[in-house]
Amino acid sequence: MTALLEIENLNVHFALADGDVHAVKDASLSIQEGECLGVVGESGSGKSQLFLAAFGLLASNGRVAGKVKYRGEEILGAPAKRLNALRGGAVTMIFQDPLTSLTPHMKIGGQIVEALMLHRRVPRAEAEQRAREMLDYVRIPESARRLKQYPHELSGGMRQRVMIAMATITGPDLIIADEPTTALDVTVQAQILEILRALKTDKKTAIAMVSHDMGVIAGLADRVQVMRHGEIVESGSADEIFYTPRHDYTRMLLDAIPKAGEKPTPVTAVGAPLLTVDDLKVSFPVKDAGFLRFGKTQLLRALDGISFTLHQGETLGVVGESGCGKSTLARAVLQLLPKTGGRVVWLGRDLDATTQSDIRKLREDFQIVFQDPLASLDPRMPVGLSIAEPLKSLEPQLSREALRQKVRAMMQRVGLEPGWINRYPHELSGGQNQRVGLARAMIVGPKMLVCDEAVSALDVSIQAQIVDLIRDLQAETRLALIFISHDLSVVRRLSHRVMVLYLGRVVELAPSGVLYANPRHPYTRALLSAVLSPDPRAERVRKRELLTGDLPSPLDPRAQLTFLKSRLDQPGYRPRLEQVATDHWVAEHD
């Protein structure tokens, strides 16, 4: 029997200004019918280029050589007409960012129908019927109404489901899913993976799953290939790769995934807390886009009454999905955003009563590391100057020489070559840039550091290094940390206590060990259940407590009552936090 897709010795070169880049080196793989092949690798490993090249979708400066056979037919270098008939028909693709892969000015229905009419020559009425069925299949509620909406009206998870519907409606033999869940929240990721799994079992569609995340691959793939620097370094069945990896790189990838057992060194909270946050509220006015903007202004409550304390040396993990107010919390605590209510007390000093210029001086005490290492550094400022900048403004009395010494010492401390002071951010890798961000925050010797998704944009292996570095810095300086992440397993490695946010409110706050072992709130349970583990056997049989549908709009007054349906008749009611044990607080729920 011939394989569905067979790639032999595929090579991809890119001609860049600095010379040739050999992006894919002699890669060979095959996918049988109805099989799921997982392709894992970190960013820059060539895993996406491999499939783009195979189907003639390379950028114009790319060259490709080798053999690509679809059902025995050579398609590499085939005429555009043949490839167009294949792509979108028998072989479809799902990309990482569902917003950029959908045409913004076309309605969802039109886009799905277009694919069907083009490839299967189905009459319009029937195509629309099929489109509706397909949306139901990918579990989009109110499918008839959705068909008439534009992409920007849907949430990220919803859009990715539309992409899957589009990719499936022509009844393809093979779906190439390139990081299909990377841009999504964990709970939504779990839903999408369920749909893909159903596709594989119900429709016997073969799936090529490209991802950097071993957990995503574990539950779905029959066979796995590991790529590094354009080469396939190891391939085998999922069980072989996950349980008996042979190549060092595969082992390293698996080791980098945070394990359940890891715990931070315990601290004892003594004395007064460093930071006390009491009933913190932040809301943003949202304008209804009415004619000439005369619409009503509504208040979006990004943070709706958050209270917690933080002691020296302690780490508070903050988890929640996008839109839950994590980043707003970070910025409001650091006085980077105006708050609408509540108090932030730093070392007994109410920051409300403090003037802006005094707050600027206090910034020596609390610093922040951002999510996107490249975006948080000025592209036109050498990194040495970026690191020195807070010192320059906060300790202007320092001499140039002292400043230089401090920058060098700090760069060495975070594992950067001190000779790199004149480099620009684009000349460093993501992990190195994040070290620069960390150095910039640590150079003023803060007492508290807020990490806002500080490792989320990094490859797993780099992620582990940065987390270790943060932990070491904390041990040395007794730093208090607020560690914000959507990734529960990373939070677990660092946090003493964990706070779960849902639409701007705390739903559960507990010591980390307790929260992970004994989650009380259904939302916490859903979040934990959505966490993927690199364990194919467990993943295949695992029963998940999935949330259905999307996060409700925070503007909806009933949104807070998602887990307290019994009070739905009292819109505006806020679930109260109840103490269930010492240090363990849970919001009211049914």
Add this chain to the structure above:
Amino acid sequence: MIATGQTLKAVAEIKGRSLWVDARRRLARNRAAMASLIILALVALLAVLAPLLSPYAYDEVNYDIIACAPNWWPAEAACRAPGHIFGTDSVGRDLFVRVLFGARVSLAVGLVATLVSLLIGVLYGATAGYLGGRIDTLMMRLVDILYSLPFVFFVIILMVMFDRNFILLFVAIGAVEWLTMARIVRGQTLSIKQKEFIEAARAGGVGPFDIITRHVIPNVVGPVMVYVTLTVPGVILTESFLSFLGLGIQEPLTSWGVLISDGADQMESAPWMLLFPALFMAVTLFCFNFIGDGLRDALDPKDR
């Protein structure tokens, strides 16, 4: 630890460089920009030394040689004027010295008016955009009001109030050119303000003025440079337009714009009267464009 100490020492030799130092080095490596700078410097030098370079004065009228071609002129001409290397104009003045005197006015107006518009426009636009809110609205409405003043009317009022004056030319042109610059910079600032590195600077205790000068302005430099290279020729042409209306430079003083518009009238009978000032102006504008391009590239560290 000994090794650490040694590396620290070795590394201490490396000096920290700022964007501007790097930009200067990169600009020095840009051949087109450097050649342009040299040519521009030569033109400026010629303009300054003009009285020493020619035996004729710029206002010396000689009715014997009206609109005569230079001696070396290859085509047929009604008359030749030996000693006048660019020929003479319609009242027999030496064209060479007049082109150089014109360079004084045109270069001065072009550079000064552009620099004024650059300085005011960039600071004003960046401040409005960065501070945002009501201050922004107020500042930009002021720009809108100034925009709506008719330019020629504005110049006439200035002339009436302060008498005809060379300086007024700079003021009038600069007062109008910075408006567009302010708008461009404000728009760019609004988008840069949203970037995380601005927030990072705020978290690092950097004050608003330092953020504007250190982070905002270097990052708007691309579009600003493009606009500057468009402004210089625009200003030179505006000057000639004002002079044509009698509001700018007065005879016997001259500028490239005036010379070109005079030359255009005599294009068929005395083409050299158009050719030489136009050549000087074209070369100068080319140079400004290359320098602008070079500066933009030099200030972008991603460009190699």
